Amino acid sequence: MPSYKLTYFSIRGLGEPIRHLFHLAGVSFEDERLAYGGSPWEQVKEKYPMSQLSAAILRYLGRKFGFAGKTPEEEAWVDAVVDLFKDFLSEFKHLIYASLNGKSADEIERVRTEIAIPARNVYFKNLNDLLKRSKSGFLIGDGITFADIVVTNYLETLKTFELYNGSDEPKLVALQKKVYEQPGIKECIATRVLTEF
Amino acid sequence: MPSYKLTYFSIRGLGEPIRHLFHLAGVSFEDERLAYGGSPWEQVKEKYPMSQLSAAILRYLGRKFGFAGKTPEEEAWVDAVVDLFKDFLSEFKHLIYASLNGKSADEIERVRTEIAIPARNVYFKNLNDLLKRSKSGFLIGDGITFADIVVTNYLETLKTFELYNGSDEPKLVALQKKVYEQPGIKECIATRVLTEF
Incomplete structure (x- = not known):
């Protein structure tokens, strides 16, 4: 081992x-x-x-x-969700850096409005589309995968930056609950x- | 089929x-x-x-x-190279957009110097480190993988934007030659x- x-x-x-x-x-x-x-x-x-x-x-x-999907096709979908997350992160990080690097409130607001929010909207739409089609409540297939773990974990950081508020995203709330209940x-x-x- | x-x-x-x-x-x-x-x-x-x-x-x-690596460990390295490429691309794309969206020559130069070149330097250093350790001349293991294909293909675009010039990067030139010679x-x-x- x-x-x-x-x-x-x-x-x-x-x-x-x-x-x-x-x-x-x-x-x-x-x-x-x-x-x-x-x-x-x-x-x-x-x-x-x-x-x-x-x-x-x-x-x-x-x-x-x-926890990577049960067939080659499920594996590809799991990978695609993580790629989607990384694409989102490559935009969202500009908001993190603007905040950490002490940019002005105006500049932070600009990055939030012009970059972070549009990127989040695309990201959440894609996640919701997957969850609508899901029978298990997980993103891909009938069990938890690392895609579920990455996505739900990062919701905490989106909350820190006020880009996620549970009440607007019931499907994501439900997914996070399922993941957080795993032994x-x-x-x-x-x-x-x-x-x- | x-x-x-x-x-x-x-x-x-x-x-x-x-x-x-x-x-x-x-x-x-x-x-x-x-x-x-x-x-x-x-x-x-x-x-x-x-x-x-x-x-x-x-x-x-x-x-x-x-063409994805021959062991789970090789597969992980192949994936890591593509992640590395995507990280580079998430910076480099700002130069592409600045050019396509008709930004001023000053602004394009700023994006090139402050964003694209530093990102390229990190990217090329990592690729060179892998190629130094390689016995086959390919990035991972003893044969071609999709990591080699992605990396060498994109060199053409870096050339378009004057971020790649074969003579400074002999290991990448050799890799591209190997890939382009594949049946x-x-x-x-x-x-x-x-x-x-």
């Missing part, structure tokens, strides 16, 4: 779905958390291939643990320290 | 690697090309799930045809009409 070590910042970010996947699969791992925004990552990142955390890790573990994930959520993003 | 139809714009963009993959695998497909930038896509896109072309299609076909791809390259991007 291999042993796993996840090195990521002490935030949810892109690491939390991987943590949840380990908990869901009941596979133990070393959960190394680096201070966010300080020098630690700068000091260590040269040690890591590509100096970044890739969605490929999530996909690799998702497949390994059996393993449930205990993880209950005991975690909730960071801002 | 399933039949395939690829619907994409009449540009290389993200569709060309999929076309190359079909040619490499020797699998016939209907190559539907929509006029780029006009109304056709706007008119038809509602018909397509998620209204976009996803890297998931490439991954799905890559796996199906046997199937070779004939496709020889007969295609080269679009700007």
Whole structure:
């Protein structure tokens, strides 16, 4: 049995779905958390291939643990949802950076209105379309996949930036509830320290 | 045997690697090309799930045809390279848009210097690191994968925008040569009409 070590910042970010996947699969791992925004990552990142955390890790573990879809076609749909998420994130991150880098309130508002909100609307529409067609309540197929984990996890960050408000998105609320009730994930959520993003 | 139809714009963009993959695998497909930038896509896109072309299609076909890596670990590396490409593209596209949308020469130069070039440098460094470790000359493992196809194909577009100049990047030149010499791809390259991007 291999042993796993996840090195990521002490935030949810892109690491939390991987943590949840380990908990869901009941596979133990070393959960190394680096201070966010300080020098630690700068000091260590040269040690890591590509100096970044890739969605490929999530996909690799998702497949390994059996949460990546049950057929090649389901796998492609799961991948497509994560691609959709990444496309959204590549727009949304401009709002995160504008806020973290202390831009003016006007500039933050501009980024929110012109970039983040349109991107969120496309993203949510696509997720709702998938959930409308779903019989299981999960995004793809009849069980939980890493796509569900990524999407529901990131709703917390959208809430921080006031881009998600449960009452307008009943299907996403229901999906998050289903994911958060999964054994393993449930205990993880209950005991975690909730960071801002 | 399933039949395939690829619907994409009449540009290389993200569709060309999929076309190359079909040619490499020797699998016939209907190559539907929509006029780029006009109304056709706007008119038809509602018909397509998620209204976009996803890297998931490439991954799905890559796996199906046997060009996605030979082990789960190789598959993860192939995926990581495509994630790396997508991260690069999410920055580089600002230069494409600035050019297509008729921004001022100053603004285009700013986007090139502040966004596109730094992103390209990170991207090329990571590709070079992989190629340095490679024994086969391909990015991952001992044969061609869809990661090689995506990366080398997109070099053409980087050339259009003067972000790639063969003589500075001998390892990428060699990789492109290897890919373009593959049976199937070779004939496709020889007969295609080269679009700007």
